[in-house]
Amino acid sequence: MSLKKKISMTVNGQLINAEVEPRRHLVDFLREDLHLKGPHLGCEQGACGACTVKVDGQIIRGCLFLAVQADGSVVETVEGLTKNGTLTDLQESFMRHNAMQCGFCSSGMLLAAAELIEQQPKATREQVREWISGNYCRCTGYHSIVDAIVDVLDARAKGQKIKPVVANA
Amino acid sequence: MKSAAFDYVKPKALQEALSLLEEAGEDARLIAGGQTLLATLNMRLSEPSVLIDITDIAELKGISVVGDSLRIGALVTHTEIEDSELVAKHAPLLKAAAPHIAHRAIRNLGTWGGSLAYGDPAAEWPACSLALRATMIIHGPAGERRISASDFFIDLYTTSLEPDEILVATEIPLASKQEVFYFHELARRHGDYAVAGLAAVAQKQGDVLSNCAFTFFSVGATPVMAKKAQDLVNGQKLSDELIAKAVAAARAEIEAIADITNSAEAKQHLIGVLLERGLKHMSA
Numbered sequence: 001m002s003l004k005k006k007i008s009m010t011v012n013g014q015l016i017n018a019e020v021e022p023r024r025h026l027v028d029f030l031r032e033d034l035h036l037k038g039p040h041l042g043c044e045q046g047a048c049g050a051c052t053v054k055v056d057g058q059i060i061r062g063c064l065f066l067a068v069q070a071d072g073s074v075v076e077t078v079e080g081l082t083k084n085g086t087l088t089d090l091q092e093s094f095m096r097h098n099a100m101q102c103g104f105c106s107s108g109m110l111l112a113a114a115e116l117i118e119q120q121p122k123a124t125r126e127q128v129r130e131w132i133s134g135n136y137c138r139c140t141g142y143h144s145i146v147d148a149i150v151d152v153l154d155a156r157a158k159g160q161k162i163k164p165v166v167a168n169a
Numbered sequence: 170m171k172s173a174a175f176d177y178v179k180p181k182a183l184q185e186a187l188s189l190l191e192e193a194g195e196d197a198r199l200i201a202g203g204q205t206l207l208a209t210l211n212m213r214l215s216e217p218s219v220l221i222d223i224t225d226i227a228e229l230k231g232i233s234v235v236g237d238s239l240r241i242g243a244l245v246t247h248t249e250i251e252d253s254e255l256v257a258k259h260a261p262l263l264k265a266a267a268p269h270i271a272h273r274a275i276r277n278l279g280t281w282g283g284s285l286a287y288g289d290p291a292a293e294w295p296a297c298s299l300a301l302r303a304t305m306i307i308h309g310p311a312g313e314r315r316i317s318a319s320d321f322f323i324d325l326y327t328t329s330l331e332p333d334e335i336l337v338a339t340e341i342p343l344a345s346k347q348e349v350f351y352f353h354e355l356a357r358r359h360g361d362y363a364v365a366g367l368a369a370v371a372q373k374q375g376d377v378l379s380n381c382a383f384t385f386f387s388v389g390a391t392p393v394m395a396k397k398a399q400d401l402v403n404g405q406k407l408s409d410e411l412i413a414k415a416v417a418a419a420r421a422e423i424e425a426i427a428d429i430t431n432s433a434e435a436k437q438h439l440i441g442v443l444l445e446r447g448l449k450h451m452s453a
Contacts, residue, residue: 003176022177022220025207044170045208046275058248058277064207065278068177069200069222115273130359134272 007071011036012080020067027051027062030077038078038107042136049135052108053077059115078107087114089152092162099148101139108135113149117156125150172210176219183228183308183335186221191310191333193219199335201244204271204279205287229282229337232256238340243282248273250281259343260301262370265352266293272360282336285321288328288391291362293354295322296386299394300368301341309334322391347372351447354387355439363387364431365439369447371402376452379404383444388425388436395419398444407452415448416441
């Protein structure tokens with residue numbers, strides 16, 4: 001059975017029309033059909049969080065969501081959210097704290113962290129740890145990632161911006 | 170891994186979904202949030218011929234107060250429960266439990282009805298629905314039927330839902346002013362399935378608890394009520410001695426089942442730990 005379904009969705013601000021097999025999950029669609037390599041595939045069973053993307057304003061597991069389910073939705077990936085500046089503070093903070101090593105989990109971490117900052121602007125360090133426990137990082141031991149997120153929470157609470165590590169040329 | 174191929178349909182109305190379900194027979198699966206289903210499909214533990222996506226069906230959505238009950242539609246997500254003021258006011262146990270369900274990205278899609286219909290004994294909602302004496306509202310070819318949570322969970326991943334039926338919503342009696350509750354689960358990592366958990370509700374007057382419902386999860390094939398412990402506590406003045414008796418009763422009456430990493434003995438022990446903490450919390 002390879003009956004394809006017609007779908008349309010907005011991905012990073014652009015209207016996309018496509019035909020997909022129902023079994024194609026959203027991250028494969030984004031990576032293979034749309035060539036967006038920001039969302040990563042890790043476990044493909046919902047455990048690791050590397051595939052985190054936003055659908056209709058909320059983070060989801062891209063491997064536990066079918067492309068056909070996203071028909072009519074607004075999808076945002078790390079590429080789009082980088083371009084529109086949503087993640088700038090977090091990205092600067094991640095760089096400042098060296099909160100990535102191989103970088104495989106970073107796109108998912110950034111999206112999860114951004115939703116935490118939006119939902120729980122007063123989150124404690126403990127709550128930050130709980131929240132990002134859904135995203136696996138196998139290099140950093142999480143410490144620097146937690147530091148980076150807590151710094152953004154602090155800066156936001158004080159109405160400050162995270163200073164760029166590298167000045168814009 | 171990738172799933173095997175399947176067809177996909179998205180009905181707009183409940184009747185249409187019921188007809189599709191009847192037509193497709195046992196090879197069909199309903200999909201709502203899909204947070205368990207998609208993982209099992211990806212691992213090819215299940216190979217349905219067609220997924221019937223019920224997320225467009227309006228009758229299955231929303232949280233509302235209906236008479237003296239809180240109605241929670243089957244499609245309400247864990248996040249909606251976590252963030253709902255109606256839930257916080259009328260079923261505070263659910264608000265306390267929600268953050269323990271996996272992680273936010275999963276709570277954003279996973280649904281109340283999906284969790285109940287799947288009947289995972291390690292899941293939070295089956296235990297909470299039992300403790301809160303929920304009524305399941307089910308639609309099938311013969312129309313609507315209602316069944317209490319205590320008759321709904323039959324065995325491991327087995328509920329009284331027939332293959333041609335759809336869980337539409339549940340109704341939960343509104344919390345009274347005297348209601349006290351306790352929710353806790355012991356897990357290796359926040360968001361993991363619990364090694365053992367307790368969802369407890371009671372009515373409190375002075376230092377006496379009544380109408381107790383102590384529901385344990387992740388210890389047996391279904392969520393289980395500690396009925397003897399409840400009977401011991403009901404209407405009695407709570408003391409250290411009574412708590413010790415209730416703990417012993419709960420450990421004796423619930424036969425815990427081991428899982429892949431935890432022995433039955435460990436779980437039996439944790440049942441008592443949770444109940445002691447719960448009773449101290451609810452009587453404080």
